[in-house]
Amino acid sequence: MTKASAKESKKVTVRIDADLGQIFYQSRRTRIIQVENIKELRSGSDARYYREQFGLSQNTEAKWLTIVYVIGAGYKTLHLISPDVNTHHTLDITLRKLHAIREELKNGSGGLEMRQAIWEKQYWKSSDEEKDRNLNFNDVEKMCHRLNLDPPRDELKKRFKAADEERKGTLDFAAFRRFVKALKARPELEQIFNDLTKGSEGRLTFPLFLNFMRNTQKAVESEEDLRKLFVKILTAPEQIAAAVKHFISFLSSQENSAFGEEPRVWMDMTRPLSEYYISSSHNTYLVGNQLMGTSTIEGYIRALLHSCRSVELDIYDGDCEPVIYHGRTLTTKVPVREVCEAIMKYAFVTSPYPIIISAEVHCGVTQQDMLANIMKSVFGDALVSAPVDGRPKIGVLPSPEELRGRVLLKAKNLYVSESEPFHSKDVAVDIDSSETTSSSEQDVLSDVKSELKKVGHKVLGHVGSHRVSFGKHTHISPPLVSKTSTNSDEKDKKKVKMSYELLALLVYTVGVKCRGLNKKETYAPEHVFSLSENAANGLLKDNMMDLIKHTQNHVVRIYPKGVRISSTNYDPHRYWSAGAQLVSLNWQTCDQGLMINDAMFRRNGKAGYVLKPQALREAHKDLLVHRTKHCLKVRVISAQQLPRPRDSQGREIVDKSVMDPYVEVSLLVPDWTQSSFSSSESDTKYTPASGPQVGGATSARVVSNRTKVVKNNGFNPFWNESFSLPFDYVGDMKDLVFVKFAVREERQDNDEPLAQYVIPLGCLRQGYRHIPLHDSQLSQFLFSTLFIHTKLVSRV
Structure with missing residues (x-):
């Protein structure tokens, strides 16, 4: 080819x-x-x-x-x-x-036998030289090393002889299957079955199964549904050996998955837009860093196929038509028309619910008219529009169901924004541009120095005339980092007129200036203002209850501060806890923030819309001050076939050593105690958020614990260790607490886990579960799992 x-x-x-x-x-x-x-x-x-x-x-x-x-x-x-x-x-x-x-x-829908057959063929054919011949003992020893297993040689010889029933001294495929069956035995699962059937001579009856599902697995299904499940999994209840096999298969099946929600849209989608969290991306056009990354339609395709419902466009005058890129940086440009065509093509492939295009419009009136006409021609009837004069007043925002298949444009309406007098004090909470930050100049310079070091010296080689140094007196020229303070005279000079063609496209998502949150200021339901994370942090500290009240009926967008040059992310649940709907992230960076976002929107059939907790949707202040203490009891039992790292060509890195894994379990909790939710007491059992934090303050409280290390076994390590993780939440908002499982290697130099999984606490089904494991790009490993037992209890 x-x-x-x-x-x-x-x-x-x-x-x-x-x-x-x-x-x-x-x-x-x-x-x-x-x-x-x-x-x-x-x-x-x-x-x-x-x-x-x-x-x-x-x-x-x-x-x-x-x-x-x-x-x-x-x-x-x-x-x-x-x-x-x-x-x-x-x-x-x-x-x-x-x-x-x-x-x-x-x-998990392929079935245990199918998984086993594919795995066996994969390792039987794992190298060309072994494809067409039987395996001798040295071959099997090498295979175990590739499997991340280094058992004692005497034990391996014993297993080899047991599989070589015909005493050939080699293993053909049938003997190989016997060998790996013994290798993959799960005594911990058999023990659960034996404990469950101890009083019934090893026979699993429906009353025993019902008791197990209700008391151990905390199942909420009806007795009739559980009886159907029992009949389904136990096709041969009279044969004890078959019952053990089917029960073990059930524990590994989709019916017993850790994620406790059906893969379909099940939430009420008829509430106003303001009552939903909406999966949102920031600088969607970038697939690299903020300073010199590539602008492309690829970022939109990736985000939309992962159920993102709000994408961002930074629009500037182009030679012929408007273009998109990150202003005042070295990023490349992509035509608006190509981006709109990509959005239209992929908008409703994963989810049928509305797309919100968050646009920063920096072009002149002529190309604003072009922009409006491009959108109307590409999106057609899907684009929401209304005449500027005589449009009806909106009493409440429409619902995602009412806007199925529609495209909404959010941009700043200058005729609303500029009609208000400008006050310099507004800068702290009125930033609708990813180019502007609300920090002091000294703070910005400090953050930029830190971020540029992460991006690396390669960037400095391309900066050219934009002077950047890491000496005592760091200087950043205006084209690289935009203004950090605003003068009213300068602002008046830079006012841009707005096209009436574009204005007609602002209907339910009209960008306006944040004029503060108090009784004197009123906003129409369709008014949306954007806050940088710094501005939002200020509101969370001083006016969190006012922000929660505002977001009950109005949409608010939060975005990463402009000095996150390497496109890092904050933890979004900090802002979800204040009711913010559009908490935008850099989707090109798969860090903890994006993993939390992915876990949240894995819910509700990947619709990209998740109904906010009741405490944030209704004006019940008593719910928001009701703080409860809990404890997650976790038993990390075992792992199955942990992955080896791969090189840049996709090959497994098989060195002389076999991994020494351990498991770290963390609870990521919104910082209730640093907000208006705070009670008079403090809880000293929390630890600071781990990992590098940009700009100082952490986004969440983290409580974590870890197992001991298992030596020389990444194939089927067994820990069977238990610990308790104390935490609290407000207003029954456990969906805003996330559990992170990370498998790490003791000798690994960097902080990157071998495998990980993040899940909302409210979706984590209790009892015995197999946790799927993901790589650093949220791709699930095919055969790697973590077997755990969890129980959620209240604490006084």
């Missing part, structure tokens, strides 16, 4: 191994793509953006396939042009079917 890129197109040979779940292609060296790491397959016209970027003819479109996948810490793309249409069709169909199978396995 032809591998296309911006630099050159060249012939490559592509091979697919269904058993290994891998795509191989030869470039300078053999590259590997794991099928389960594929995020999207785009064929034909769906990949037109890249074809046109590379300047290739339209004749290639019918034979074009773009594979979007993740490896290590980032997204990659592979563009393949088949020699003919039939070959393209075969490749396209094959990869889509293989990907669907791997997704089933991730979700």
Whole structure:
């Protein structure tokens, strides 16, 4: 096939191994793509953006396939042009079917036997030299090392002989299956079954199962539903061996998953927009850092396919039509029209609920008119608009259900914003631009120094005339970091007129200046103001109850401060606890903040809209001062097939050592005690948030504990350690508390976990559960799980 890129197109040979779940292609060296790491397959016209970027003819479109996948810490793309249409069709169909199978396995719906069969083939065929021959003892010893297991040699020989029933001295595939079956035995699961059936001679009856589900698993399903589940999992209840097998299979199945909500939209979607958290992105066009990253439609596609419902556009005058980029930086530009076409194409693939386009409009009136016409032509009837004169007054915001399939534009209405007199004191809470911060100049310079060091010296080599140094007197020229203080005379000079064409598109999301939160200031239901995290932190400290009251009927957007040059994120639940709906994150950076966001919006069928807790939707102050103390009791029992790190070509890094893993469990709690929720007492059992924090204050309270280290076993480490994590929450808002499981390696130099998983406490089903594990890009490992037991109790 032809591998296309911006630099050159060249012939490559592509091979697919269904058993290994891998795509191989030869470039300078053999590259590997794991099928389960594929995020999207785009064929034909769906990949037109890249074809046109590379300047290739339209004749290639019918034979074009773009594979979007993740490896290590980032997204990659592979563009393949088949020699003919039939070959393209075969490749396209094959990869889509293989990907669907791997997704089933991730979700637990593929069945235990199917998972086992695929795993066995994968390791039987794990290297070319072992593919067509039996395994001797040395082969098995090497295989165990690849499996991240280093058992004593005598024990391994004993297992080898037990599997070699015909005494051949080698293992054929049937003997290999016996060997790995013994290797993958789960005595901890068998012990649960034995304890459960101790008084019934090993027979699992429905009363015993019902008792287990009610008291251990804290199941809330009806007795009838639990009886159906019992019949489903125990197809041979009279045979004890079969009952053990089916019960163990149940504990690993989707019916017993840790995430306790159905994969469908189940929340009431008929409430006003202000009553929902809305999945939101910041600087969506960037796929790199804020200073010199690439602007592309790819950021919009990725966000929308992950159920993001609010995307950002920073719009400036272009040569012919408006363009999008990060102003006063070295980022590249992308035409508005291309971005709008991408948004329209992907807007409702994952979720049918409304898209909010948060636009910062910096272009003149002529190109504002162009912008409005581009949006009307691309979005058509999906775009919400209304005549400027005579539009009806809105008493309450419409619901997500009423706005299904619609596109809303949010931009600042200058005729509303500029009609108010400007006061310099407003700067602290009135910043509707990601280029501006509300900190003092000294604070900004300190933050920028810290962030530039994270981005690295590579950036400094491209800065050119923009002088940056890390000496005693750091200087940042205006093109790199925009103003940190505003003079009213300067502001008057920079006023931009607004197009009436654009004004007609501002209906339910009208950007306005925040004039403070007090009884003297009134806002229409459609008025939306934006706050930088610094401004929001000030409100949380001094006026949190006023902000909560405001967000009951009005939408507020929070965004990261402009000096987060390396595109880091805050923890969003800090602002969700104040009722803010549009808490925007840098989706190009998969850190703890984005993981919390992903966990929150994994709920409600990935609709991108989650109903806020009752305490934040209704004017019940008594709910907000009701603070309760709890304890999460966690038993970390075991892990299964922990992943090895991979190199940049997708190959597992197999060195001489076998990992020594341990597990860290953390509760991430909104800082209730630093807000209006605070009680007179303090709880000293909390620890500060771990990890680097930009700009000082932490976003959450963290309480954590960890297991001991298991030596030389990343295949089936067994801890069986218990600990208690004390915490509190306000107004029964446990959905704003998140649990983070991180598997770490004792000898690892950096702070990056081997695998991790974040889940809202309100969704974590208690009892015995298998936790799926994710990599640094939120891709789920196919066979890696963590087996735990949890119990939530109140404490006095």
